[in-house]
Amino acid sequence: MNRRDYLKTLGVLSAAAILSLYGSFVGRAASQSVTVLVTYHSASGNTEKMAQGVAEGVKVVSDTTVVLKRVGDVTGNDLLSSDAVIVGSPVYFGNMSGEVKTFLDNWTLKFDVFRDRKMRNKVGGAFATGASVSNGKEVTIVTILGAMLINQMIVVSGGGGFGASATTGPDSPGIDEKEMAEARELGKRVAEVAAVVKRGSGK
Ligand SMILES: Cc1cc2nc3c(=O)[nH]c(=O)nc-3n(C[C@H](O)[C@H](O)[C@H](O)COP(=O)(O)O)c2cc1C
Numbered sequence: 656m657n658r659r660d661y662l663k664t665l666g667v668l669s670a671a672a673i674l675s676l677y678g679s680f681v682g683r684a685a686s687q688s689v690t691v692l693v694t695y696h697s698a699s700g701n702t703e704k705m706a707q708g709v710a711e712g713v714k715v716v717s718d719t720t721v722v723l724k725r726v727g728d729v730t731g732n733d734l735l736s737s738d739a740v741i742v743g744s745p746v747y748f749g750n751m752s753g754e755v756k757t758f759l760d761n762w763t764l765k766f767d768v769f770r771d772r773k774m775r776n777k778v779g780g781a782f783a784t785g786a787s788v789s790n791g792k793e794v795t796i797v798t799i800l801g802a803m804l805i806n807q808m809i810v811v812s813g814g815g816g817f818g819a820s821a822t823t824g825p826d827s828p829g830i831d832e833k834e835m836a837e838a839r840e841l842g843k844r845v846a847e848v849a850a851v852v853k854r855g856s857g858k
Pocket of ligand 1: 696697698699700701702703745746747748749750784785786787788789790791792823824
């Protein structure tokens with residue numbers, strides 16, 4: 656091999672090595688990206704607005720993808736491909752709405768993710784809206800988190816002690832800025848913890 660051919664071969668090999676290193680870096684980065692499913696039931700828009708706040712909070716964390724869906728639209732693949740799931744419900748007679756309960760029951764009945772604990776070590780969070788100050792918001796959140804614990808998920812809170820909540824009755828209609836901030840804080844915390852679980856703390 657003359658000097659020219661040698662340099663040419665060396666150049667081709669170097670380019671291939673650089674491309675291969677770049678490819679593995681990009682592949683690794685993509686596989687370390689965190690996906691958070693934010694899902695909710697909402698008949699009159701309050702819980703939906705909180706869900707949007709939660710999704711905004713998720714997006715604050717870098718390398719994060721958020722999937723925002725009503726509970727009835729969630730597929731088994733949405734659950735399996737998520738690193739974290741945040742569920743929101745209106746309070747109906749002191750607990751989660753029937754739609755949210757059906758969604759959680761479907762983790763066994765329809766999606767079959769309870770068997771073999773397929774949600775194990777995914778991160779979970781919950782939020783609720785209710786008309787009254789003290790009429791079931793915390794029960795609703797804790798009951799959703801209980802279903803997640805039974806599925807061996809890692810549940811976390813946000814800025815609020817249990818998750819995030821809003822009072823929506825006549826005394827305090829709609830979702831105010833403080834409640835939206837709590838929703839964003841929940842999304843951010845869940846995404847942060849999901850990133851630590853997936854990538855390690857780096858400490
Ligand atoms: C059937 C039903 C039962 C409800 N029960 C309660 C309740 O026990 N406690 C409460 O604080 N609000 C209760 N509410 C009010 C809703 O939780 C509240 O309006 C909520 O913000 C609605 O959320 P959405 O706008 O996302 O549908 C009830 C509403 C309905 C329709």
